[in-house]
Amino acid sequence: MSTTDQTARDTQDTSEEVGGVPTGEDRVAIPGMSQEGETLQEGRNQAGEPEIRHTQHGDISGVPDSSRAGRFTSYDVADFPPLTSTLEDWRFTPLKRLRGLDDAALDGPAPAVSVTGGDAVEVTSVPRDDARIGSAGIPEDRVSANAWSSFREATVISIPRDAEVQEPLIVTFTGESDRPAAQHVVIDAGENSRALVVLRHVGTAVLSQNVEFSVSDGASLTVVSLQEWTDDSVHASSQQARLGKDATFKHVLVSLGGDLVRVTPSTRFTATGGDVAMYGLTFVDEGQHLESRLFVDHSVPRCKSRVNYKSALQGENAHGVWVGDVLIRAEAEGTDTYELNRNLILNDGPRMDSVPNLEIETGLIAGAGHASTTGQLDDEHLYYLMSRGIPEDQARRLVVRGFLFEIIQQVGVEALEEQLRASLEDELARTES
Amino acid sequence: MSTLEIKDLHASVILDDETTKPILKGVNLTINSGEVHAIMGPNGSGKSTLASTIAGHPKYQVDSGSVTLDGQDVLAMSVDERARAGLFLAMQYPVEIPGVTTSNFLRSAKTAVDGEAPSLRTWTKDVRAAMEKLKIDTDMLLRNVNEGFSGGEKKRHEILQLEILKPKIALLDETDSGLDVDALKIVSEGVNRALEQDNTGIMLITHYTRILRYIKPQFVHVFSDGRVVDQGGPELAEQLENEGYDRYVQAAAK
Structure with missing residues (x-):
């Protein structure tokens, strides 16, 4: 049951009151709390303040949004409020260690892009007005929007329609600067194409990156995003995928190196028959903050998603974060989804935050589940x-x-x-x- | 010639709340190379506890008594040292180990037990030949240890390890459970090969007499309430087949 359904009942009730205070069955001891939990939706504002609109400015209101559906999006960094640790989206991230990715001018040199393999794949550098830019998603947070506002040229990797690319395409991003930088990458998989693309991040960087995956009808795209930065690097990467009819997308995230690495992969379906598998592997060492926040938005019927993220943590102040948001909208009948997060704590000292969120707005689904475990060997x-x-x-x-x-x-x-x-x-x- | 000697062994299971419950209440048993000892008894009599205690499972604690292998104190050894000393336990419920391929596992185990890596020249051939005899598809080598194996595959994998690691003494904990007749024959042939070719001493723990048609014990021990309450030759097994364990259970209850 979704939280929206829960509070529909709460807001109807005006029945038993004594002196304006509810009594009887609906009496609650703490303002804003019902017997089923916190009330976050419209109405019921005890302080008489304006109602919270969860559909538009979830983050901006400063109140944790009850539904991932309402996440605010904009291309413009100025539309987002300054980051604070009270924002749901940023509550686990050590903001001071972002090194200005959220509010500095991102005018440092972006990591150099080099490409090997991937016969038949076209790799070009294009200006901001290229039509393929923005095809897969709109920034969902301030750091991502900051990069969108700042990048000069984008790298577009184009897989022609019907192409069966045998050899993996290896795209290496080599950072050589600790000045905050922005980068934009688009991977455009043509209809019925098949390819495997590796995004390998090495060197030193302070980087906010937007990566778009446009997976056309019938295409099958596998992406491995590998973060092997030096220990002082900071990397925020928003990786958004948009799937066409019967498209297959496999995303494998491997985060190993960097002081702070925060990858936010999200997948959206535009037609039926989409199939997404999202895997993650992080190894968090002493002092590292490695965060993965993923989102699967089931907005059309009969799509499938599987999520399996694992991490191992070792050492003092090793901090891992996994947030898995899966939303099954009312119209997404026949959805089949399962997400799993498993974490292995190897000694005393690390901290792991694991938050699976499964929102279900229709009962007419094939399956939905989630599990999270954190433990020792x-x-x-x-x-x-x-x-x-x-x-x-x-x-x-x-x-x-x-x-x-x-x-x-x-x-x-x-x-x-x-x-x-x-x-x-x-x-x-x-x-x- | 090797000898496993169990003397007046008392052991307890450590429960989840860290209290203990005595299970073994004075076990005496001696197993020599090339001998087959069937340990039979009703469910809950402590047969599996005996095997797990000898192997060193952390859930069991020894309260008193001794276990020696050729005079060496087994109870003073860690789990891996026991295996390297020549003990092997074919488990009743082998666990799945995600991400560790059977191939890698078998090679690591063989290297550990022998103290040196197996010959590159013959290793793969030997493993494949052993798998073929147990009618195991060699695809298993690429699969993770026990992961997605059927009950029968798990048991065959245990016997494969027995044949590859060539222990001095093997404890088989209900290896027959969950096997159909064909699989039971195949597994039994594997045990008989270990017996004949490597002269391994066998402790065969079972609830049923069925497996004894294929693996012939010289000694049958009846286990009840944590100790051996009767012993004899193969004829004792036949008697149990006809009469069941009732009289031992009743005797223990008195």
Whole structure:
């Protein structure tokens, strides 16, 4: 049941009152709280202040929006209020460590783009007025809008219609500056095309980035976004996908390096038959803040989504954040969705915030579920391996690798999986030594 | 020639609230290389606890008594040391380990138990040959350990490990449960190969006599209320087949 449904009942009631205070069944002890939870919708404002409009200015009101449907969007950074930790969208992020991505002029040099592989794929640099820019989404937060307001040229990666791209396209973003910068990337997958694109982020950067994925009818696009920045880098990346009819989109997020990395992938469907799988792997070391906030917007009937994010955390002040918003709108009948977040805490010191949000506005769905677990290594796994003679430290490594490699196995291209495993091995070697 | 000697073993299970409950109440048992000992008994009599305690499962604590393998104190060893000393437990419920491929797992285990990596030249061939005999599809090597395996596949995978790791003494914890007749025969053949080729000593824990048609025990021990209450030769198993465990359960209740 959605929160909208809950409060419809609350707002109707004017029945039993004594001196303006509700009594009887609907009596609540705390203003704004009903027996079913907090009342966030229109009306019922105890202080006599203007009503909160959850459909338009959710973030701006300063009150956590009850529905992801109402998230404010704008291309213009000036339309967003300054960031504070009271905003739902930013409550876990250490704002001071954004290094000005939210309000500074993003005039630093954007990471250099280099491309290998991907036969038949066209990569061009285009001015702001290119028609493909803005095809997949509008900024949903101030940092993203700041980049949108600032970028000069966009990189457009175009996969021709009907193209079957055999070789993965590797796009490497190499940062060489710690001045705040903006970057815009569009990946346009033509009708019935098939391709795998890797976005590999290396070097040093303070970067706000917008990445758009336009997945046309019948197209199948796999994207691996790999964050391997240096320890002092800051990266906010809004990655928005828009799926056509019967389109398939697989998004694999791998965040390993950086001081603060905040990736916000979102997927929207425009026609039936869309299929999205979103995977995530983060390894959070001492002092790192790695945040993933995803959104799947089921707004049309008969689409499918699967989400599986995993993280391992180790060391003092290692902070991982996962927020998974899945919205099934009233019109999205026949939706099939499941989201899962699993986190492994390897020692004392890390903090993990995991928030699955599943909003369902119609009962006519094929399936919907979510699960989140955060815990330590499973003793039964260790026991099984050790009972075969494998020493404890090696067993622990096998289980941790196994836990994380499950996500890498989703990439489906052995050469690439090998590289990802190597990257993760580097990460593990650093923390194990 | 190896000997596993269990003397007056008392052990408790550690419950979720960290209290303990005594399960084993003085077990005495000696198993030599090449011998098959069937441990039979009603559900809840402590058979699996015996196997798990010997293997070193963290959920069980030893209260008193001793377990030695060729004179070495097994109870002083960690779980992995026990395996490297030559003990093997085929588990009743093998756990799934996401992300660890069976291939990687088998190689890691073999390397650990032998103290050196297996010969590159023969390893793959040997594993595949062992899998073929157990009628396991070699695709299993690429799958994660026990993940999505059927009940039968899990049990065959346990016996595959038995054949590859070649322990001195193997404890088989209800390996027959959940197997159909064909799978039971295949698994039993694997155990018999370990017996004949590697002279492994076998402790065969079972509730039913069915598996004893394929694996012939020299010794049958009846387990009830945490101890061995009767023992004999194969004829004891036949008697149990006909009479069940009732008289032992009643005796324990007195």
